[in-house]
Amino acid sequence: MGQEISLAQFRQWLLVYADRIADAEPLLTQLDAAIGDADHGVNMRRGLQKVCERLDDGGLHCADVGSLLRTVAMTLISSVGGAAGPLYGAFFLRAAQESNGNTGVTLEQLAAMFRSGLEGIQQRGKAQPGDKTMVDALLPAVKALEAAAAAHQPAGAALAAAQAAAEQGLQHTAEMQANKGRASYLGPRSIGHQDPGATSAFLLVAAAAATLGQPVHADQSAARH
Numbered sequence: 603m604g605q606e607i608s609l610a611q612f613r614q615w616l617l618v619y620a621d622r623i624a625d626a627e628p629l630l631t632q633l634d635a636a637i638g639d640a641d642h643g644v645n646m647r648r649g650l651q652k653v654c655e656r657l658d659d660g661g662l663h664c665a666d667v668g669s670l671l672r673t674v675a676m677t678l679i680s681s682v683g684g685a686a687g688p689l690y691g692a693f694f695l696r697a698a699q700e701s702n703g704n705t706g707v708t709l710e711q712l713a714a715m716f717r718s719g720l721e722g723i724q725q726r727g728k729a730q731p732g733d734k735t736m737v738d739a740l741l742p743a744v745k746a747l748e749a750a751a752a753a754h755q756p757a758g759a760a761l762a763a764a765q766a767a768a769e770q771g772l773q774h775t776a777e778m779q780a781n782k783g784r785a786s787y788l789g790p791r792s793i794g795h796q797d798p799g800a801t802s803a804f805l806l807v808a809a810a811a812a813t814l815g816q817p818v819h820a821d822q823s824a825a826r827h
Protein backbone atom coordinates (compact mmCIF):
# COMPACT_ATOMS: atom_id res chain seq x y z
CA MET A 603 0.00 0.00 0.00
CA GLY A 604 1.24 3.50 -0.82
CA GLN A 605 1.80 6.32 1.58
CA GLU A 606 -1.24 7.99 3.07
CA ILE A 607 -2.34 11.38 1.80
CA SER A 608 -1.84 13.79 4.68
CA LEU A 609 -4.00 16.50 6.22
CA ALA A 610 -1.36 19.04 5.08
CA GLN A 611 -1.88 17.88 1.50
CA PHE A 612 -5.65 18.39 1.77
CA ARG A 613 -5.07 21.90 3.08
CA GLN A 614 -2.69 22.54 0.18
CA TRP A 615 -5.32 21.20 -2.25
CA LEU A 616 -7.77 23.90 -1.24
CA LEU A 617 -5.19 26.68 -1.35
CA VAL A 618 -4.04 25.63 -4.82
CA TYR A 619 -7.67 25.31 -5.94
CA ALA A 620 -8.33 28.86 -4.72
CA ASP A 621 -5.35 30.13 -6.73
CA ARG A 622 -6.48 28.31 -9.87
CA ILE A 623 -10.05 29.56 -9.54
CA ALA A 624 -8.75 33.11 -9.14
CA ASP A 625 -6.64 32.69 -12.31
CA ALA A 626 -9.59 31.15 -14.17
CA GLU A 627 -12.19 33.71 -13.07
CA PRO A 628 -12.26 35.47 -16.48
CA LEU A 629 -12.64 32.12 -18.29
CA LEU A 630 -15.44 30.96 -15.95
CA THR A 631 -17.19 34.31 -16.40
CA GLN A 632 -16.92 34.05 -20.18
CA LEU A 633 -18.21 30.45 -20.23
CA ASP A 634 -21.15 31.29 -17.96
CA ALA A 635 -21.89 34.43 -20.01
CA ALA A 636 -22.32 32.22 -23.07
CA ILE A 637 -24.90 29.83 -21.58
CA GLY A 638 -25.85 31.26 -18.17
CA ASP A 639 -25.74 34.53 -16.25
CA ALA A 640 -21.97 35.18 -16.13
CA ASP A 641 -21.66 34.78 -12.34
CA HIS A 642 -19.81 31.47 -12.00
CA GLY A 643 -16.33 33.04 -11.93
CA VAL A 644 -17.30 35.64 -9.34
CA ASN A 645 -19.24 33.08 -7.27
CA MET A 646 -16.39 30.59 -7.15
CA ARG A 647 -13.68 33.16 -6.55
CA ARG A 648 -15.58 34.67 -3.63
CA GLY A 649 -16.23 31.24 -2.10
CA LEU A 650 -12.65 30.02 -2.37
CA GLN A 651 -11.37 33.34 -1.04
CA LYS A 652 -13.53 32.77 2.06
CA VAL A 653 -12.22 29.21 2.33
CA CYS A 654 -8.64 30.56 2.39
CA GLU A 655 -9.59 33.07 5.09
CA ARG A 656 -11.09 30.27 7.21
CA LEU A 657 -8.01 28.10 6.73
CA ASP A 658 -5.82 31.02 7.79
CA ASP A 659 -7.85 31.40 10.99
CA GLY A 660 -5.80 28.57 12.43
CA GLY A 661 -6.04 24.86 12.98
CA LEU A 662 -9.06 25.00 15.29
CA HIS A 663 -11.50 23.49 12.79
CA CYS A 664 -8.95 21.38 11.00
CA ALA A 665 -7.72 18.66 13.33
CA ASP A 666 -8.56 16.02 10.76
CA VAL A 667 -9.46 15.73 7.09
CA GLY A 668 -13.17 15.38 7.84
CA SER A 669 -13.39 18.57 9.87
CA LEU A 670 -11.28 20.45 7.32
CA LEU A 671 -13.62 19.45 4.50
CA ARG A 672 -16.72 20.16 6.61
CA THR A 673 -15.43 23.69 7.22
CA VAL A 674 -14.89 24.07 3.48
CA ALA A 675 -18.43 22.84 2.79
CA MET A 676 -20.04 25.24 5.27
CA THR A 677 -18.01 28.14 3.95
CA LEU A 678 -18.98 27.44 0.33
CA ILE A 679 -22.65 26.95 1.19
CA SER A 680 -22.79 30.25 3.06
CA SER A 681 -20.68 32.37 0.70
CA VAL A 682 -21.24 31.16 -2.87
CA GLY A 683 -24.41 32.43 -4.49
CA GLY A 684 -26.13 30.47 -7.23
CA ALA A 685 -26.33 26.76 -7.84
CA ALA A 686 -22.65 25.96 -7.51
CA GLY A 687 -22.22 26.81 -3.79
CA PRO A 688 -24.70 24.27 -2.42
CA LEU A 689 -23.54 21.70 -4.99
CA TYR A 690 -19.85 21.98 -4.12
CA GLY A 691 -20.95 22.20 -0.47
CA ALA A 692 -22.69 18.83 -0.89
CA PHE A 693 -19.52 17.40 -2.45
CA PHE A 694 -17.31 18.45 0.46
CA LEU A 695 -19.87 17.50 3.13
CA ARG A 696 -20.14 13.97 1.81
CA ALA A 697 -16.37 13.69 1.34
CA ALA A 698 -15.98 14.86 4.95
CA GLN A 699 -18.27 12.08 6.18
CA GLU A 700 -15.94 9.54 4.56
CA SER A 701 -12.86 11.02 6.27
CA ASN A 702 -14.14 11.81 9.78
CA GLY A 703 -11.34 11.66 12.34
CA ASN A 704 -8.66 10.78 9.77
CA THR A 705 -5.37 12.66 9.74
CA GLY A 706 -4.43 10.84 6.55
CA VAL A 707 -6.28 8.81 3.93
CA THR A 708 -5.38 6.00 1.59
CA LEU A 709 -6.03 6.18 -2.16
CA GLU A 710 -8.92 3.78 -1.65
CA GLN A 711 -10.47 6.14 0.89
CA LEU A 712 -9.88 9.09 -1.40
CA ALA A 713 -11.73 7.34 -4.20
CA ALA A 714 -14.61 6.64 -1.77
CA MET A 715 -14.59 10.32 -0.70
CA PHE A 716 -14.84 11.48 -4.32
CA ARG A 717 -17.57 8.93 -5.06
CA SER A 718 -19.63 10.05 -2.04
CA GLY A 719 -19.03 13.70 -2.93
CA LEU A 720 -20.33 13.08 -6.44
CA GLU A 721 -23.38 11.27 -5.01
CA GLY A 722 -24.01 14.31 -2.80
CA ILE A 723 -23.99 16.59 -5.86
CA GLN A 724 -26.34 14.28 -7.72
CA GLN A 725 -28.72 13.93 -4.78
CA ARG A 726 -28.92 17.68 -4.42
CA GLY A 727 -28.99 18.69 -8.09
CA LYS A 728 -30.56 15.59 -9.68
CA ALA A 729 -28.21 15.84 -12.68
CA GLN A 730 -27.48 12.72 -14.68
CA PRO A 731 -24.35 12.14 -16.75
CA GLY A 732 -24.78 13.90 -20.10
CA ASP A 733 -26.85 16.78 -18.66
CA LYS A 734 -23.90 19.17 -19.21
CA THR A 735 -22.97 19.91 -15.61
CA MET A 736 -20.06 19.52 -13.21
CA VAL A 737 -21.08 15.84 -12.95
CA ASP A 738 -19.71 15.29 -16.47
CA ALA A 739 -16.18 16.23 -15.36
CA LEU A 740 -16.34 14.61 -11.91
CA LEU A 741 -17.79 11.21 -12.82
CA PRO A 742 -14.91 10.21 -15.16
CA ALA A 743 -12.45 11.37 -12.50
CA VAL A 744 -14.17 9.25 -9.83
CA LYS A 745 -14.13 6.20 -12.11
CA ALA A 746 -10.42 6.72 -12.85
CA LEU A 747 -9.63 7.02 -9.12
CA GLU A 748 -11.58 3.85 -8.34
CA ALA A 749 -9.85 1.91 -11.12
CA ALA A 750 -6.41 3.12 -9.99
CA ALA A 751 -7.16 2.27 -6.35
CA ALA A 752 -8.33 -1.23 -7.35
CA ALA A 753 -5.08 -1.68 -9.30
CA HIS A 754 -3.03 -0.49 -6.28
CA GLN A 755 -1.48 2.35 -8.23
CA PRO A 756 0.42 5.09 -6.43
CA ALA A 757 -1.58 8.23 -5.61
CA GLY A 758 0.39 10.35 -8.09
CA ALA A 759 -0.47 8.11 -11.05
CA ALA A 760 -4.08 7.74 -9.87
CA LEU A 761 -4.63 11.48 -9.63
CA ALA A 762 -2.91 12.12 -12.96
CA ALA A 763 -5.34 9.63 -14.54
CA ALA A 764 -8.25 11.32 -12.76
CA GLN A 765 -7.17 14.70 -14.11
CA ALA A 766 -6.92 13.37 -17.68
CA ALA A 767 -10.36 11.76 -17.35
CA ALA A 768 -11.90 14.96 -15.96
CA GLU A 769 -10.40 16.94 -18.83
CA GLN A 770 -11.91 14.57 -21.39
CA GLY A 771 -15.26 14.76 -19.64
CA LEU A 772 -15.04 18.54 -19.61
CA GLN A 773 -14.32 18.64 -23.33
CA HIS A 774 -17.35 16.45 -24.01
CA THR A 775 -19.63 18.97 -22.30
CA ALA A 776 -19.23 21.21 -25.36
CA GLU A 777 -21.18 18.65 -27.41
CA MET A 778 -23.97 18.27 -24.85
CA GLN A 779 -27.30 20.03 -24.59
CA ALA A 780 -27.89 21.41 -21.10
CA ASN A 781 -30.70 19.83 -19.09
CA LYS A 782 -30.09 21.58 -15.75
CA GLY A 783 -29.89 25.15 -14.53
CA ARG A 784 -30.13 28.33 -16.58
CA ALA A 785 -28.23 26.82 -19.51
CA SER A 786 -31.17 24.44 -20.07
CA TYR A 787 -33.37 27.41 -21.04
CA LEU A 788 -31.25 27.69 -24.20
CA GLY A 789 -32.18 24.18 -25.32
CA PRO A 790 -30.15 23.17 -28.40
CA ARG A 791 -28.42 26.58 -28.40
CA SER A 792 -26.44 25.44 -25.35
CA ILE A 793 -24.58 23.00 -27.64
CA GLY A 794 -21.12 24.16 -28.71
CA HIS A 795 -20.16 25.73 -25.38
CA GLN A 796 -18.08 24.16 -22.62
CA ASP A 797 -19.95 24.02 -19.30
CA PRO A 798 -18.68 26.47 -16.65
CA GLY A 799 -19.36 24.17 -13.69
CA ALA A 800 -17.60 21.26 -15.40
CA THR A 801 -14.66 23.64 -15.90
CA SER A 802 -14.44 24.52 -12.19
CA ALA A 803 -14.85 20.81 -11.36
CA PHE A 804 -11.96 19.93 -13.68
CA LEU A 805 -9.85 22.55 -11.88
CA LEU A 806 -10.73 20.90 -8.55
CA VAL A 807 -9.39 17.57 -9.83
CA ALA A 808 -6.33 19.22 -11.42
CA ALA A 809 -5.56 20.94 -8.09
CA ALA A 810 -5.92 17.55 -6.38
CA ALA A 811 -3.42 16.03 -8.81
CA ALA A 812 -0.95 18.81 -7.99
CA THR A 813 -1.27 18.33 -4.23
CA LEU A 814 -2.88 15.04 -3.12
CA GLY A 815 -0.82 13.26 -5.77
CA GLN A 816 2.46 14.84 -4.65
CA PRO A 817 4.06 14.63 -1.22
CA VAL A 818 4.16 18.05 0.46
CA HIS A 819 7.66 19.16 1.42
CA ALA A 820 7.84 20.81 4.81
CA ASP A 821 9.37 23.99 3.35
CA GLN A 822 6.68 24.14 0.64
CA SER A 823 3.76 24.13 3.09
CA ALA A 824 5.52 26.68 5.28
CA ALA A 825 6.31 28.90 2.28
CA ARG A 826 2.71 28.97 1.06
CA HIS A 827 1.49 30.49 4.34
Ligand SMILES: Nc1ncnc2c1ncn2[C@@H]1O[C@H](COP(=O)(O)OP(=O)(O)OP(=O)(O)O)[C@@H](O)[C@H]1O
Pocket residue numbers: 634638639640641642645646683684685686687689723726727728729734735736737782783784785797798799800
Ligand atom coordinates in the same frame (compact mmCIF):
# COMPACT_ATOMS: atom_id res chain seq x y z
N1 LIG B 1 -28.71 20.58 -10.99
C1 LIG B 1 -27.40 20.67 -11.17
N2 LIG B 1 -26.59 19.63 -10.90
C2 LIG B 1 -25.25 19.71 -11.08
N3 LIG B 1 -24.64 20.82 -11.51
C3 LIG B 1 -25.40 21.89 -11.80
C4 LIG B 1 -26.81 21.88 -11.66
N4 LIG B 1 -27.29 23.11 -12.02
C5 LIG B 1 -26.22 23.83 -12.38
N5 LIG B 1 -25.08 23.10 -12.23
C6 LIG B 1 -23.72 23.53 -12.48
O1 LIG B 1 -23.57 24.84 -11.98
C7 LIG B 1 -22.97 25.65 -12.99
C8 LIG B 1 -23.48 27.08 -12.86
O2 LIG B 1 -23.09 27.59 -11.61
P1 LIG B 1 -23.29 29.14 -11.24
O3 LIG B 1 -22.32 29.45 -10.15
O4 LIG B 1 -23.23 29.96 -12.46
O5 LIG B 1 -24.74 29.18 -10.60
P2 LIG B 1 -26.11 29.67 -11.24
O6 LIG B 1 -25.89 30.86 -12.09
O7 LIG B 1 -27.14 29.75 -10.16
O8 LIG B 1 -26.36 28.39 -12.13
P3 LIG B 1 -27.61 27.79 -12.86
O9 LIG B 1 -28.44 28.90 -13.36
O10 LIG B 1 -26.97 26.99 -13.97
O11 LIG B 1 -28.33 26.91 -11.89
C9 LIG B 1 -23.34 25.00 -14.30
O12 LIG B 1 -22.36 25.26 -15.29
C10 LIG B 1 -23.42 23.51 -13.96
O13 LIG B 1 -22.18 22.86 -14.14
Ligand SMILES: [Mg+2]
Pocket residue numbers: 634638639640641642684
Ligand atom coordinates in the same frame (compact mmCIF):
# COMPACT_ATOMS: atom_id res chain seq x y z
MG1 LIG C 1 -24.37 31.36 -13.35
